[in-house]
Amino acid sequence: MNITRKIMRLFFLIIGLLSSSGVWAEINSLAILSKIDSQVSFVDSDFSAEIAMTQTKPGEGISQRTVALFRRDREQKFVMLLLKPESDRGKGYLKIGNNLWLYETIPTRRFTVTSAKDRFQNSNARNSDFTRSTLALDYKIVSMGKEKLGPFDTTIYNLEALHNDITFPKTKLWVTADSLVRKTEDYSLSGQLLRTTAMPSYQEFKGRFVPKKVTIIDALLGKTLNGVFKNETTEYTLSKLSTDPLPSLIFTQSYLEKNSQ
Amino acid sequence: MNRTFSYLALWLGMVGLAGAQDTSDPLFMNPEPDSAADTTQKVPLDAYTGQSLKFFETLKVDGYFITGYKDNGELVNSPYNALNFGFGTDMRLDRTARAYSSFYLTYPNPESTKSSNQYNPTVAPVDLSGKGDLTFSNIKVKELFLDYSVGTLAIVRLGRQSATWGQGRIFNPGNLVQGIGDDAAIAAKISSAIGPLTVTAVAIKNDPFYLGTGPDPKTALALASIAEAGLVEYSSDWFSTGLSGFFHASVGGKADLYFKSSLWGADIFLDCLAEVGTTMQRSYTGVAGLYRDFGDGSSKWLKLQAEWLVSGWGNDGSFTGVSDKNLGFSDQTFGVAVTTDLFSQISTKPSMLWLHTLSDSSGQVIFGLVNSSLPHIDLTLGVARVYGSPDSRYVTINPDSQERLWSLTLKASFNFDIKS
Numbered sequence: 235m236n237i238t239r240k241i242m243r244l245f246f247l248i249i250g251l252l253s254s255s256g257v258w259a260e261i262n263s264l265a266i267l268s269k270i271d272s273q274v275s276f277v278d279s280d281f282s283a284e285i286a287m288t289q290t291k292p293g294e295g296i297s298q299r300t301v302a303l304f305r306r307d308r309e310q311k312f313v314m315l316l317l318k319p320e321s322d323r324g325k326g327y328l329k330i331g332n333n334l335w336l337y338e339t340i341p342t343r344r345f346t347v348t349s350a351k352d353r354f355q356n357s358n359a360r361n362s363d364f365t366r367s368t369l370a371l372d373y374k375i376v377s378m379g380k381e382k383l384g385p386f387d388t389t390i391y392n393l394e395a396l397h398n399d400i401t402f403p404k405t406k407l408w409v410t411a412d413s414l415v416r417k418t419e420d421y422s423l424s425g426q427l428l429r430t431t432a433m434p435s436y437q438e439f440k441g442r443f444v445p446k447k448v449t450i451i452d453a454l455l456g457k458t459l460n461g462v463f464k465n466e467t468t469e470y471t472l473s474k475l476s477t478d479p480l481p482s483l484i485f486t487q488s489y490l491e492k493n494s495q
Numbered sequence: 496m497n498r499t500f501s502y503l504a505l506w507l508g509m510v511g512l513a514g515a516q517d518t519s520d521p522l523f524m525n526p527e528p529d530s531a532a533d534t535t536q537k538v539p540l541d542a543y544t545g546q547s548l549k550f551f552e553t554l555k556v557d558g559y560f561i562t563g564y565k566d567n568g569e570l571v572n573s574p575y576n577a578l579n580f581g582f583g584t585d586m587r588l589d590r591t592a593r594a595y596s597s598f599y600l601t602y603p604n605p606e607s608t609k610s611s612n613q614y615n616p617t618v619a620p621v622d623l624s625g626k627g628d629l630t631f632s633n634i635k636v637k638e639l640f641l642d643y644s645v646g647t648l649a650i651v652r653l654g655r656q657s658a659t660w661g662q663g664r665i666f667n668p669g670n671l672v673q674g675i676g677d678d679a680a681i682a683a684k685i686s687s688a689i690g691p692l693t694v695t696a697v698a699i700k701n702d703p704f705y706l707g708t709g710p711d712p713k714t715a716l717a718l719a720s721i722a723e724a725g726l727v728e729y730s731s732d733w734f735s736t737g738l739s740g741f742f743h744a745s746v747g748g749k750a751d752l753y754f755k756s757s758l759w760g761a762d763i764f765l766d767c768l769a770e771v772g773t774t775m776q777r778s779y780t781g782v783a784g785l786y787r788d789f790g791d792g793s794s795k796w797l798k799l800q801a802e803w804l805v806s807g808w809g810n811d812g813s814f815t816g817v818s819d820k821n822l823g824f825s826d827q828t829f830g831v832a833v834t835t836d837l838f839s840q841i842s843t844k845p846s847m848l849w850l851h852t853l854s855d856s857s858g859q860v861i862f863g864l865v866n867s868s869l870p871h872i873d874l875t876l877g878v879a880r881v882y883g884s885p886d887s888r889y890v891t892i893n894p895d896s897q898e899r900l901w902s903l904t905l906k907a908s909f910n911f912d913i914k915s
Contacts, residue, residue, distance in 0.1 A: 284538040302538045310732050315542050321914060324542040330730035332757040384523025398760030414529075417520070434526030437533075444532065449522060474538045481647030484540065486693045487728075488650045488686030492593070492642055493542045495549070495585060495914075 260374065266391065267370035269413045273443050274367050279477040281305040283444065284317075286471050287359070292457040292464035303472075304484050307366040311485040314364060315493060326490040329365060332399060337490040359450055359468050362401045363431075369393070369407075372400045383417060384434070386410050402428065414443055427453045439475045447471045540590070540647075547587040554911040555579045559875075561895070563902030566885065571897045578602040581637065593642040604632040635678060649687040656682055658697075660726060660739055662753045662764040665830035665850070666804040668780045669751045669766040671724050671741040672697055674704035695726040705743050720745070733757075747772040761787035780806045790836070800832040828852040828888075842868040850889065857883020857890055871911060877904035 285301040300318040305311070315326045328335045373393035381390050388408040395403045402420035409415050418431045429452050433445040449469050456465040483489055557577045564570055583597035640654030657676035661669025675682050680701035687694050699722040706720070721743075728737035734756040741749040748771050755764040768780040784802035788795040806826045834846040843866045851858035864876045881900045883890045895902060 282538045302540075302542070304538075304540075311730075317539075317542055326542075330735065331732035333730060333735045333755060333762075383520055384526060386523065386526075399757050417522070432520075432522035434523050436529045437531065438529065439532035439534070443529075446527060473533065474536045475532045475534060476537045478537065481540070482688035482690075483647050483650070486686065486688050488693065488695065491686075492644065492650050492652075 263375040264370055266375060266413075267373060267393075270407070270409060270415060271367045271370050273413045274415075275307050276305065276440070276442055276477060277308045279440070280480040281307065282474070282476045282478070282480060283472045284474040285364070286473070287468060288470070289466070289468045291455075291466050292459055294457075303364055304480055305366060306480065306485060309485075310366060312365050313484055313489070314361075315490075324493040324495050326493060327361060328485065328487060328490055329361070330485065334361060335487060335490075337487065337494050359448075359470065360401050363448075363450075372396060373405065381408065383408050386416055388416060412443075429453050437472075437475070440477050444472050444475055543587040543593070544590050545587075546589065547585075549585040549914055551581075551583055551585070551914040552911075553579075553581040553913075554909075556909040557906060559904055559906035561897070561899070561902050561904045563879075563895075563897075563899035565898055566890075566900055571899055573897055583638075591644045594640075595642070596639045597637040598634050599637050600634050601632045602630075604630045606632065638676075649685055652682075652684045654682070655680060656684065658684070660724075661751070662755055662766045663782045663784055663802055663804075664786075664800055665784070665802040665832060665848075666782050666828065667766075668768045668782060668804075668806070669739070669753060671726075671739050671749055671751055672699065674701040674722065675699050677701050677704050679703045691729055693728045695728075697724045698722070699724065705746050722746070745773065761785045780804070795836045798834050798836075800830075802830045804828045804830070826852070826854045828854075842866060852883075852888050855883060855887040857881075857887030859889045859893075871909055873906075873908040873910065875904065875906040875908070877906070878902070879904070 281303075282305070283303045285299075285303055287299040287301060289297045289299075291297075298318065299316060299322070302313075302315040302317055304313040304315075310329075310331050312329045313326060316322045316324065326337055328337075372395060374396055375391045376394050377392045379390045381388050386408075388410055391407045391409060393405045393407065403423040404421040404425065406419040406421070407415050408417035414433075414436055416433055420428045420431070422428055429450055431451075432449045433447075435446045436443040437446050447469060448471075450467060452466040452468075456463055458464070555578070558575070560572070560574050562570070562572045579599060579601050581597060581599040583595070586594045588594075636655055638655055638657060640652050640656045643651045643653075645651065655676075658672050659667070659670055660672050661667040663669060672682075674680055675697065680699060682697055682699040684695065684697045700720065701722070702720050705722055722741065723743075724739065724741040726737055726739040728735065730736075734754060736752070736754045739751045741751075749768060751766065751768045753764060753766040755762070757763070763785045764783070766782045766784075770778045770780075772778075782802055782804050784800070786798075786800050788799070789797040804827065806828065828850065830848070830850045832846070832848045834844060836844075838845065843864065846863045846865075848861045848863075849858065850860075859879065859881045861880075862878045866874045879895070879899075879902045881889055881893050881895075890900070893900075
């Protein structure tokens with residue numbers, strides 16, 4: 235009996251120490267974010283999809299783009315190739331690890347270093363939106379709560395960046411029980427809301443999940459029309475999903491060079 | 496204490512003690528249910544999969560006025576104008592084959608010795624023989640090449656083409672294929688992915704560039720006048736590296752090794768170059784650089800580019816073999832370029848470039864302000880200062896043909912660009 239009590243005491247002592255030191259929370263944070271990452275990552279195969287993107291600028295109209303996305307998540311490689319509009323057809327981005335290249339033809343043909351934090355083609359999406367999800371590597375959970383989001387029962391995770399090489403230093407996730415992110419809010423270091431992203435529905439594909447439609451509301455960009463501030467928005471859908479093997483040549487600068495105008 | 500409290504709150508939250516709020520978000524009013532993906536279609540592997548033919552034209556008209564002081568205090572005012580007209584075709588037969596052509600002509604003709612320096616910034620004063628004979632250049636080939644994809648194994652490009660190697664944006668001694676885009680050049684290039692490596696090999700024929708004089712009819716056809724270059728690159732999760740080499744029988748050999756990565760939010764690179772001339776003279780050059788932007792992601796209040804060059808033969812960028820003027824590692828130069836997005840709402844972009852050489856304390860500082868609020872028109876205000884002794888590097892290579900050391904530039908550019 236005494237031994238059982240001692241073991242129980244020791245157990246609670248360890249739990250208490252782990253909780254107060256943050257170790258337990260960090261382990262849980264890592265596990266939760268890893269699970270979220272794994273739901274949307276294709277580490278066992280290549281992944282390709284077509285993205286149809288519509289950007290709405292209040293008072294200026296609508297612009298549309300179609301983009302081919304190629305990913306090799308296990309090697310942290312991705313290529314994005316613009317298919318439409320015609321004027322931008324063949325423009326491309328190549329990302330390998332933490333290096334991201336944009337091929338320019340003017341004034342000279344050369345690759346320029348760009349940032350995953352930058353806007354994709356001046357839309358409200360960022361280049362980093364299309365890469366493999368690496369929440370577990372980039373963030374830690376600092377607080378959480380519960381919220382009903384339309385028909386979804388969600389857990390809210392407030393995240394803080396673990397390093398500087400990340401697009402948003404603070405972010406907030408609404409996650410359903412199946413570990414799918416339904417909504418995010420991205421913040422600056424000072425706590426200013428920068429954008430809201432909604433992914434209400436997913437398509438299941440080869441045991442993983444891909445958002446059907448993503449809506450991004452830019453909190454900073456927009457225009458006041460008739461006394462009301464209207465935010466810039468970008469919506470995109472993903473289709474033509476495939477996990478067929480991709481030629482390694484796609485993930486090279488030469489491939490972008492060949493497709494450029 | 497706060498850290499401990501937040502972790503405790505997190506742990507408590509994880510075991511479900513936090514209460515659920517109910518919010519009505521319009522984005523989630525009637526969401527489509529999750530479902531299986533439609534897998535009947537696949538994304539094309541290339542942007543161009545069928546036949547495609549494009550014509551394009553570009554026209555750039557510049558008018559500008561430069562005023563400033565020379566070293567002796569003389570005030571020199573210069574109105575200039577220039578016109579550059581380009582046109583070409585981009586023909587894709589299918590996803591394997593492409594033919595591309597691009598031609599241009601300029602006004603005034605930079606090769607005309609009769610052109611007036613008053614209106615022609617490309618002609619140095621010593622070349623002047625008169626004023627008012629402003630002629631167009633002949634039509635020149637800018638690029639004319641054929642692309643061919645060997646399945647998914649390799650991409651071949653044959654013909655007149657341009658390319659830039661090297662990591663430096665301010666100083667780029669690693670650009671071993673510098674002669675590839677010249678008026679007199681023709682090249683063959685093949686690229687392939689071999690395992691984790693990307694391999695590129697190039698053969699370039701450009702006798703005026705590599706031999707330093709006009710092509711000798713006898714040597715022009717000789718195989719020895721062809722320059723060969725190769726580049727092997729590897730990228731991992733956290734860095735990229737590449738090794739390139741160059742050889743020309745009349746110039747010598749070069750080898751370049753670069754390393755590129757991101758650290759603390761900055762892109763960093765190191766580019767090291769070794770040269771061996773035809774008489775075994777040697778020279779070494781290194782460039783280290785970083786690029787970092789600052790801002791919350793929506794607009795960058797500062798974009799900073801800084802590079803440090805340690806050179807055995809200066810930074811004039813010319814490829815004429817190993818220079819006699821080997822200054823050793825005391826020849827150090829730095830360059831800093833900054834710009835900002837703060838004024839993008841009024842379509843205005845300020846920028847600054849500062850180049851300074853430590854070996855002779857010369858340099859140049861350029862401030863620029865470009866406004867693009869009018870359709871097709873860029874208005875530029877520039878201030879340039881060149882400093883140093885009369886025989887120092889940046890005074891000697893002053894790009895102003897009037898050799899002003901202080902100058903103010905007002906420029907208007909009309910840009911016209913159309914594709915069909």
